[in-house]
Amino acid sequence: EPDPVLGWRNKAGAFSWPGRGRDRGRPIAMNFWPGGLRATALEPPAGRSEAVVVGCSYAQGWALSDSDTFAWQLQERFPELGFWNLGTAGYGTYQSLLALERFLPAQRAPVSLVIYGFIEHHEVRNVAPAAWIRRLAAAASSGPLAVPYATLDAEGRLERHPPESAPHWPLDDRLASVAFLEARLAEGESGGARGGQRRAVAEALLEQ
Numbered sequence: 642e643p644d645p646v647l648g649w650r651n652k653a654g655a656f657s658w659p660g661r662g663r664d665r666g667r668p669i670a671m672n673f674w675p676g677g678l679r680a681t682a683l684e685p686p687a688g689r690s691e692a693v694v695v696g697c698s699y700a701q702g703w704a705l706s707d708s709d710t711f712a713w714q715l716q717e718r719f720p721e722l723g724f725w726n727l728g729t730a731g732y733g734t735y736q737s738l739l740a741l742e743r744f745l746p747a748q749r750a751p752v753s754l755v756i757y758g759f760i761e762h763h764e765v766r767n768v769a770p771a772a773w774i775r776r777l778a779a780a781a782s783s784g785p786l787a788v789p790y791a792t793l794d795a796e797g798r799l800e801r802h803p804p805e806s807a808p809h810w811p812l813d814d815r816l817a818s819v820a821f822l823e824a825r826l827a828e829g830e831s832g833g834a835r836g837g838q839r840r841a842v843a844e845a846l847l848e849q
Contacts, residue, residue, distance in 0.1 A: 647739055648788050648804045651677035651701070651729055670706045676744075679726040680707045681716040686723025691750050693725050695737040696758030697766075700728025723750065728758065731777055733766025734846040735791045735801075757847075764839040767791055767846060769805060778806070791842050792835055799845045 642652040651673045660667045672680040679701050681694075694700050694712045702710030712726040727740045737757060745752060765773055769790035778786050787804030794800050 643786070645804070646743070646789065647729075647736055649729070649731070649786060650740075651679065653677065668706075669704060671702075672707050677727070677729065677740075679710065679712065679728060681710075681712045681724040681726050686716070686725070687750075689721065689723040689750060691723045691725060691748060691752045692719075692754040692756065693741065693744065693752055694728055694756045694758070695732075695741055696728045696756075697732045697737075697760065697763065698728070698730035699760065700726065700756075700758035701730055702726075702728065703730050722754070731766070733763035734759070734843050735767045735789060737763075738846055738849060739789065764843045765836075767842050768835040768839050770836050774805065790835070791846060793838050793841055793845065797841070799842070799849065 642650060644650045653673050653675045656671045656673075657668050659665075660669050674680060674685055678685075692715070694715075700712070702712065707713050710726070712724050712728070716722075716724040725744070727737070727744060729736070729740070732740070734757075741755065766788075767790060769788040774786075774788050777788060787806040789804045790802050792800050792802065
């Protein structure tokens, strides 16, 4: 579902669909607690030192039943800790940091461990070039999707930017020439300087 800061987050609720391939005949069940947290146990952990998992679909456990996710299995293996899974499909380092910054102040128990599931494409997602925003917009089923991103200023300091949506020119859904020009202009504005900063931006985000 849309989120004004994160761009989007997991929608709370229980979701199930038939398994495919090796999961054929075994329904996939994905449960999300309030706030977009993927379930790590039958009930949310309480009264224990906490561990937090952040990252993208790999951390979330996309297309896996709850008990097959690594966060659930860590909860079973280390019951003295309470595991919370903030992993969300499509997130990079920046959105993972934003989700963590929102989550931590609301916790009563101490957070003793944060696990960040990094993949190399997070470097691209952090700076959100137009091609990535268009790709997400095409996959979104809940309406227009916006992506927050980060850059570095002239002094190398991290700058945070609010969610940005894909451009939408009149007739871009009817005329290929309009859609082509729209895409090329957006890629030129976002792909050059922002794309060249992706490794440095990722490093700065990891430090924060």
